[in-house]
Amino acid sequence: xxxxxxxxxxxxxxxxxxxxxxxxxxxxxxxxxxxxxxxxxxxxxxxxxxxxxxxxxxxxxxxxxxxxxxxxxxxxxxxxxxxxxxxxxxxxxxxxxxxxxxxxxxxxxxxxxxxxxxxxxxxxxxxxxxxxxxxxxxxxxxxxxxxxxxxxxxxxxxxxxxxxxxxxxxxxxxxxxxxxxxxxxxxxxxxxxxxxxxxxxxxxxxxxxxxxxxxxxxxxxxxxxxxxxxxxxxxxxxxxxxxxxxxxxxxxxxxxxxxxxxxxxxxxxxxx
Amino acid sequence: xxxxxxxxxxxxxxxxxxxxxxxxxxxxxxxxxxxxxxxxxxxxxxxxxxxxxxxxxxxxxxxxxxxxxxxxxxxxxxxxxxxxxxxxxxxxxxxxxxxxxxxxxxxxxxxxxxxxxxxxxxxxxxxxxxxxxxxxxxxxxxxxxxxxxxxxxxxxxxxxxxxxxxxxxxxxxxxxxxxxxxxxxxxxxxxxxxxxxxxxxxxxxxxxxxxxxxxxxxxxxxxxxxxxxxxxxxxxxxxxxxxxxxxxxxxxxxxxxxxxxxxxxxxxxxxx
Numbered sequence: 394x395x396x397x398x399x400x401x402x403x404x405x406x407x408x409x410x411x412x413x414x415x416x417x418x419x420x421x422x423x424x425x426x427x428x429x430x431x432x433x434x435x436x437x438x439x440x441x442x443x444x445x446x447x448x449x450x451x452x453x454x455x456x457x458x459x460x461x462x463x464x465x466x467x468x469x470x471x472x473x474x475x476x477x478x479x480x481x482x483x484x485x486x487x488x489x490x491x492x493x494x495x496x497x498x499x500x501x502x503x504x505x506x507x508x509x510x511x512x513x514x515x516x517x518x519x520x521x522x523x524x525x526x527x528x529x530x531x532x533x534x535x536x537x538x539x540x541x542x543x544x545x546x547x548x549x550x551x552x553x554x555x556x557x558x559x560x561x562x563x564x565x566x567x568x569x570x571x572x573x574x575x576x577x578x579x580x581x582x583x584x585x586x587x588x589x590x591x592x593x594x595x596x597x598x599x600x601x602x603x604x605x606x607x608x609x610x611x612x613x614x615x616x617x618x619x620x621x622x623x624x625x626x627x628x629x630x631x632x633x634x635x636x637x638x639x640x641x642x643x644x645x646x647x648x649x650x651x652x653x654x655x656x657x658x659x660x661x662x663x664x665x
Numbered sequence: 666x667x668x669x670x671x672x673x674x675x676x677x678x679x680x681x682x683x684x685x686x687x688x689x690x691x692x693x694x695x696x697x698x699x700x701x702x703x704x705x706x707x708x709x710x711x712x713x714x715x716x717x718x719x720x721x722x723x724x725x726x727x728x729x730x731x732x733x734x735x736x737x738x739x740x741x742x743x744x745x746x747x748x749x750x751x752x753x754x755x756x757x758x759x760x761x762x763x764x765x766x767x768x769x770x771x772x773x774x775x776x777x778x779x780x781x782x783x784x785x786x787x788x789x790x791x792x793x794x795x796x797x798x799x800x801x802x803x804x805x806x807x808x809x810x811x812x813x814x815x816x817x818x819x820x821x822x823x824x825x826x827x828x829x830x831x832x833x834x835x836x837x838x839x840x841x842x843x844x845x846x847x848x849x850x851x852x853x854x855x856x857x858x859x860x861x862x863x864x865x866x867x868x869x870x871x872x873x874x875x876x877x878x879x880x881x882x883x884x885x886x887x888x889x890x891x892x893x894x895x896x897x898x899x900x901x902x903x904x905x906x907x908x909x910x911x912x913x914x915x916x917x918x919x920x921x922x923x924x925x926x927x928x929x930x931x932x933x934x935x936x937x
Contacts (some may be wrong), residue, residue: 498839
């Protein structure tokens, strides 16, 4: 589960990168941290079956970021078919169910909860290795429902995304409290939009200044793992708008290195 | 009412600047666009009574941005007393009602709606000239309840805030659709984080690139007024973290000029 507290910190973009990375077998085979059972798994199966469930009902951006915004959900005898980015990468979002992308989804909690329940029960996800859940900002209906509906199968953990400034961090503190209260393990914290390197003179600017120590200090204070910091690269947003994988487009960029380090890191890797 | 669709685009920061500007009589006296009734009003009253109601229940950032995060709400015979930034500037937020700022507010829709109703009925706002409502991202419980509860008194209009990239704009399109469907006048659109000027070499970078034409094109396409564009200035976020007015701290910055042009612009000025 990918959580943030505050909106606009890069949750959906991170979710998409995570999905692309999990669905690309090459990323997984080179990781030296796999335990034996995972290694055995790889001997018989080279592609992980990956799913993304977008529960940001009023502001679904996953379809655009994954380049599948024009797709529609189809019904089959075994339920709704998710939309496939590639054979082993299934996605479900309310964005696939609207007649126009300009339509407001004016739904109160119960209706949102009903759809989330359907996403879990009525979608033919197949046999997934990973299900990544992209959430809206906050700690309300969508978050509580996901926890409630997945109580039996369990949620492996939550990755928290933030930007460096205090007004974002204070929402993350609340999100950590949420995880504690509902019993979800916090896999770690990712600081997004960490610094911006001017393309002209290479000077680094802190656009969202870590006035209270940034994510690193928060992670220390709250006892959660700091998974990494991704620099602010305007090409990340451009890739999201165009629906292409930033990791594929700019594999040698410092932001891609940061993303891959985070994705390959022990906590996220083993537990998601 | 300040709306966005997407989170993290600067709604609360804009709301705070709007509040500070409305509460500062000097800003109002120099505006040449006032009509006669407003001018007569000014002859007898030099300070506007301004209120901000923060209905972002799960992620209240208004108290921090206005520098009043440690304040508490008090009860009196006439109801809850709002927190005052200055004599003519009252603020109400769930942030004032928590025992710790780290506490998650894990409330579903009905409980959030109940508090919003109390904010309107049980708070002793006094005689307000302006009530600015800061909303969470989306078009769900909080937004529908505000519209429902203020049906009789009416809402003068909504200012929409966005950043330039397509994934933010698509949420704004939904927000415009929301306003149309519930009958709220769109006062106009503000583009935030428009461009970043490197402090070292003065090169301007588009951090959040307007890959589909930015807010200006959206405003043209959707027939809403473009109120202005505010450049990305890291000092805005710093001021928000420190709870001080950016307009007061950096009055000569291009971002302050942009803010004041927007605030003084006819649409926002007359109708809010």
